[in-house]
Amino acid sequence: QKEVEQNSGPLSVPEGAIASLNCTYSDRGSQSFFWYRQYSGKSPELIMSIYSNGDKEDGRFTAQLNKASQYVSLLIRDSQPSDSATYLCAALGDSNYQLIWGAGTKLIIKP
């Protein structure tokens, strides 16, 4: 069965530090990967998409993809209390274009 694995946390990071969120996936055929942020009681919102090996930066966020290791990560620089949320990793299945979701990592930024 195709899976996406994330540490459920909570991951506690001091304000201003770098938060590092990790995700592994089992479907070697997956080519597209997404990070979503979900605040409690709200729907997910897209943070980053990444399709190629390497790093992709957008403001304070950097997504990293290593297809050989089947590993995706999200770095948040200069973490703010408003970054406290659950971060969901998703991989797009190669055969049916359905997203395979991780269970999410709860991130807590401590002032």
Next chain:
Amino acid sequence: GAVVSQHPSWVICKSGTSVKIECRSLDFQATTMFWYRQFPKQSLMLMATSNEGSKATYEQGVEKDKFLINHASLTLSTLTVTSAHPEDSSFYICSARSGTNNSPLHFGNGTRLTVT
């Protein structure tokens, strides 16, 4: 761009009644929309894939006669929870892609359903 609007944002209904949730793509056409359900402190669970002009595809364990999906136009999909029971109380979220099949999903704001 890529705005998905969902209505209502919350609804309380009595057991045995039916509730309809609307999902609209406001600035793009969506041949496919996805309906998710999320229980407290749990991950997103895909319920069904809604296809414009054809029958929805339901995930294993989701009753198609209980969760009626209609996708009559390229911008509107509806989910009707029929004969709702307290165990159907959950957070229902629709989503759609604005681009190609490998583009990200954009989510509506969700509907909090409480069945009393």
